[in-house]
């Protein structure tokens with residue numbers, strides 16, 4: 001009997017080598033063009049953010065070929081649900097997910113307008129199916145059932161003069177109730193929380209899951225991706241560089257001083273003493289809130305960031321190695337100081353969190369920022385936990 005497994009592996013390796021050597025020389029070949037044409041729906045996967053990891057052409061081609069080999073045999077079907085899908089973030093986020101070829105089924109739920117948004121997006125000619133669900137408990141349960149990833153951008157956004165904590169009174173109960181539905185209908189899903197204040201809504205979800213005995217810390221994520229997207233862009237504006245070459249680590253939480261950019265670890269360590277830039281990253285959300293003048297907060301850049309985070313999890317689930325994103329997770333890093341959740345770079349795997357990276361070497365300016373961060377973060381996290389203890393989900 002021939003060893004088909006082995007010969008397939010060899011053939012696949014030879015193919016990889018052929019493609020690498022051939023298409024590298026042909027800048028306009030469609031395979032190569034696709035890699036740099038994120039808007040192309042023919043692309044294997046829509047991921048304009050890939051460049052942020054400074055992947056070389058060879059690495060990208062090789063991983064693309066590996067993915068193809070994988071996809072032929074064991075690729076998962078991926079149902080992704082968006083709760084709050086008709087909102088300012090929900091709509092463009094759902095559109096970006098429709099463009100992601102790793103998503104096979106898209107479930108859109110909102111207390112108003114879910115089916116309309118779904119009908120609209122369903123006409124986009126990519127392969128995934130899109131369904132909108134009624135704003136009823138059974139509609140929500142059906143939207144969630146079988147989901148691999150659930151994103152929650154449901155809740156109210158800020159107006160000028162508010163900080164994210166001012167959203168707590170409204171959004172805490174929205175997130176608590178949606179988390180309860182996820183715990184009941186999709187306890188195995190990876191849950192991505194966008195609704196603010198993220199520093200409190202993530203602990204709220206953890207408490208709801210714990211109360212039902214289904215908490216898996218590897219599968220709960222606060223989406224802080226927008227902070228690294230902003231940091232990378234702001235630095236590139238100052239330095240006149242391409243943002244894809246500016247991979248800035250941002251740690252902590254997602255509001256004001258809890259957002260800590262680590263410029264000392266970047267290509268431009270001297271930027272850690274640029275107080276204006278640090279403040280711009282920490283309060284980037286205010287720029288958008290003020291510019292929108294009462295009509296909401298960041299929606300389009302947030303949709304981009306949320307789609308990037310979902311794509312990272314889908315790639316990791318598909319077997320891609322070395323997928324690293326910053327995210328606010330149940331983390332050991334500051335538990336000895338009573339802080340159970342913290343954002344750092346996290347390597348993602350098929351089951352969610354694979355490895356939480358320590359913050360690494362930081363300079364004296366950044367040490368002060370981390371101290372300020374920890375003080376606020378502790379209060380934000382405790383507020384979320386106390387809320388669920390005093391107002392458990394029914």
Ligand SMILES: NC(=O)C1=CN([C@@H]2O[C@H](COP(=O)(O)OP(=O)(O)OC[C@H]3O[C@@H](n4cnc5c(N)ncnc54)[C@H](O)[C@@H]3O)[C@@H](O)[C@H]2O)C=CC1
Pocket residue numbers: 083084085086087088089090109110111112153154155156157158167171174178193194195196197198223224225226227254296297298299302
């Ligand atoms: N994590 C982050 O980096 C960011 C977070 N945000 C947060 O995202 C949240 C949403 O912002 P936008 O989309 O601009 O607000 P939006 O008001 O435009 O949309 C919110 C949507 O949630 C829906 N909704 C409300 N209660 C719901 C429930 N119980 N179930 C399902 N859907 C429900 C509303 O009908 C609406 O369509 C806000 O809390 C905002 O602060 C915004 C930007 C960045």
Ligand SMILES: O=C([O-])CC(=O)C(=O)O
Pocket residue numbers: 157158164196226284285286288289297298
């Ligand atoms: O600023 C806000 O309220 C929305 C948000 O989280 C951001 O843009 O980072």
